[in-house]
Amino acid sequence: MSQPRPSAAEPTPRVVVPAGTTAGTAIREAGLPGKGADAVVVVRDAEGRLRDLSWTPDADAEVEPVAANTDDGRAVIRHSTAHVLAQAVQQQFPEAKLGIGPPVRDGFYYDFDVDRPFTPEDLQALEKRMKQIVKSAQRFSRRVFDSAEAAKQELAGEPFKLELVDVKGDSGVDTDEVMEVGGGELTIYDNLDPRSGERVWGDLCRGPHVPTTKHIPAFKLTRVAAAYWRGSEQNPQLQRIYGTAWESQEAQDAYLERLAEAERRDHRRLGVELDLFSFPDEIGSGLAVFHPKGGIIRRELENYSRRRHEEAGYEFVNTPHITKSGLFYTSGHLPYYAETMFPPLQFEGEDYYLKAMNCPMHHLIFRSRGRSYRELPLRLFEFGTVYRYEKSGVVHGLTRVRGLTMDDSHIYCTPEQAPAELRSLLRFVLDLLADYGLSDFYLELSTRGDTGKFIGEEHEWEEATETLRQAALDSGLELVPDPGGAAYYGPKISVQARDAIGRSWQMSTIQVDFNHPKRFELSYTAPDGSRQQPVVLHRALFGSIERFFGVLTEHYAGAFPAWLAPVQVVGIPIADEHVAHLEQVAKALRARGVRVEVDTSDDRMQKKIRNHTTQKVPFMLLAGAKDVEAGAVSFRFRDGGQINGVPVDRAVEVINGWIERRENSSPTAEGVRVEH
Incomplete structure (x- = not known):
């Protein structure tokens, strides 16, 4: 489930921290708040690094104050709260070994190696102990290790922390958790008693943190889950405690009310109460069956979409659920997406795969005969059911399934037609989503990353990305960058829709593809008689019928509009x-x-x-x-x-x-x- 995008406070003026003076002193002298939701909790230096308020620069430094009610400010509060949680756990369970405790969207977590799983009663006791720590106003104090050996000596009793020291720089570990960015310094944060100055507890950490535990205004532990160390099933399974923390009690109360409202709107619960769909164990995880009432809603969703597509000049096609493996090698999905595909079936000496995507089959339809420029743009459309092997821990009701029906379109056009087609396509998508009652959108532009998973020439990526970017800008909607999030064959725009309670959901995706036309040797006859390669635009409007059904169920809290309601x-x-x-x-x-x-x-x-x-x-x-x-x-x-x-x-x-x-x-x- 997606979450609301947090809003940031108004930007604050920059402050100069004189050499030899702490950032906190400069902030106080500038008259900036030290209490309340807009209290300054850290500063950002000229290189963009967040610094503790105890930071003392060697030379005069201009910094940007970071308030508690900003994204970065909340992240610092949450990371500091994770440290308080770890301290409380080791006080309550002295044998507990520490994993890591980063901030995450709307909260934090910390992983622990303990003899038994935590219980709800344990969470209550830990929360009580955390409140005592917060009230004691312990000071977070940064300390740099002289060497890795010094760190390992001090952390001899913490095997997971030792591993982090040993593998710093290994791509399998987020070394930002323990190392100063750029400098490679190994740092620890000690919690100091405010009266005696003695060390009470400490944790290997890059920081920064709030000045004292009393600068944590509101927090709550929410749940426990199992998690593998460093995300690998080959490693030990740890206990992960999740929590949330905010810049004020009011902000936290509002968040918890959003959670409660989200629980009331949970489509999995409403699906049972309204007799819409179910997931029988006999069929398998992530494979939904729609009951008569749910079938009516689904039919209405699909029928209206078909009507609008017909009006927009789309042509309807149908393709099989299974194919020889060679098709997915041609497209490049194998081996790139092999982990998300079901294992092959052996038949007549061939490997057959359940269809994980529709585009290769649509390309074969385009290639089935000669094409003229007069036919372009050619817009193919299919409600095509595909199958993807989502891991058990990821499957979630209708919004993350293993069998899904995509409202898939592939538009074949000339390079010259692509910009106008993209603008028209984006408008069509937004208008159709609005017809179903979603109207608050922003766009995400996913671009090529540095990994080896991307295919094609860099100049083609640049051209495709710029074409998409311009279409997105022309829409007038907010555009958010997503570096490295592109499909392996091309960049994409994702339409993000906010629902009735402000949560963001990824809806439609639009991709520009210069690579599949090459791989499938697609061509059309140009006006001068030459054979030219078309551009392919991939587009899923709902994403999938199942996911869209789940999102609308939560958006309307099950009270569907009369035109969609199973009983009107x-x-x-x-x-x-x-x-x-x-x-x-x-x-x-x-x-x-x-x-x-x-x-x-x-x-x-x-x-x-x-x-x-x-x-x-x-x-x-x-x-x-x-x-x-x-x-x-x-x-x-x-x-x-x-x-x-x-x-x-x-x-x-x-x-x-x-x-x-x-x-x-x-x-x-x-x-x-x-x-x-």
Whole structure:
């Protein structure tokens, strides 16, 4: 699950730290806050390094104050809190050995080697001990080891820390956790008693930290998980304690409320409560089955998308679920993506793979006959189911599955057509996502990295990247860089959408590909009769139907818009003699294509209303003796609002109009106009 992008405080003015003076002294003399949510906790020097407030430069230095309520400030608070956690663990469990404890988005964690897993009671006791440490105002004091041997001597009882010292510089370890960037200094942070100055505890760490433990305003331990040392299953399994920490209690309370709201919206829970989908053990992890109600929502999602694609000139194709391995060697997916593909099946002396992506098969469709420039751009579209081997710890409901249906498009165009096609494609994507009720977007531009996984010439990458960048800028949306995040064959734009509670989700991706046309020898006849190579634009709009279904479930908290709701209207009679009246209303609605039911159960009316409100039906129509006599119904809405005595013909028009307009808001007494 993605998280909200934290907001940063307003930039603060730069401060000069005179030689021989601590940064903290300069900050105080500049009149900058030392308490509260905007308190300065560290500074950034001219090289961009974060420095403790106890840092004393050898020469006058201009620094940027970093406040607690900024991304960097929160990271420092969280890393400092991780140290307090480690201290509390070793006080509570003296035999515990330390792993690492970095800040992460919205919190921190620390890994420990202990005799038994931590329990919820342990977390409560540790949190209590941490509060005592915070209250004692221990001072974080940076100390540099004279040598690696000196560090190893002091850390002789900490095997994982010794390994970090030994492998510093090894690409398998984030040496920033223990080493000063650039200088290669091994540093430790001692926690000093504020009165005696004696060392209470310490940890190998690069830093920086807040000045004292009392500068940690709010924190909470959240959960425990197992984690392998350095992320490898070949290494020992440790216990990882997660927590969160913030610049104020108010900020933390707001975050915890977001977590609680996210839990209430969890699509896995709502999927069960609303009878939408399930993951039977008999089928396997990450493989969903959609129940009738979920099938209706999925069908509506797909049908509207098909309609919009037809209007935009896409041509529909279908491809198999399995293919010979040679196809994925041609495309380059093997060996690059082998770890995310299911193992091959042996058949008739060939290796066959379950399809992990649709693009190679679409290329074969393009290549199946000669193509003219007059056919371009050629836009192929498929709801193609693919299979990817996600690790068990990564599989998560519908948002991370092993069997997924991609709304995959591949656009084949001339190089000259590519810029305009990209602009049009991005607008099409954003407009269609907005039709489903998402409207708060930003873009991420993923570019080539320095690793060996990328194929193709550098100049082609530069051209493709610049073409994508310009299309993104033309959209007017915020553009965030993602260095090294490109696909192996080309750069991409990812559309990131914020949901109803501010979380960001990756939705559509658009990629420019100069490499697959070469690998598949794709060509078209140009106006001068020459054979030219097309540009391929890869595009998945939803990402996958399954993921999009999960995101929308959480965005709407299960209360889908009426046009998507599996049951759009339910009739609720006050007594049995009113059923026939509601059946006639239902018949009129069904004639308009509305999905409607009449509740003829033995439950009392109020219980029926509760049941269908819980099931999040958008329109409930009540009928009693007066309604029958007047040829009317009474509207009841999800929020408890009601409109009484609406003539049946008008009620049918109102409901049908609301659905046909694809209103994404939930109908209410205030929002539904029933007057003639």
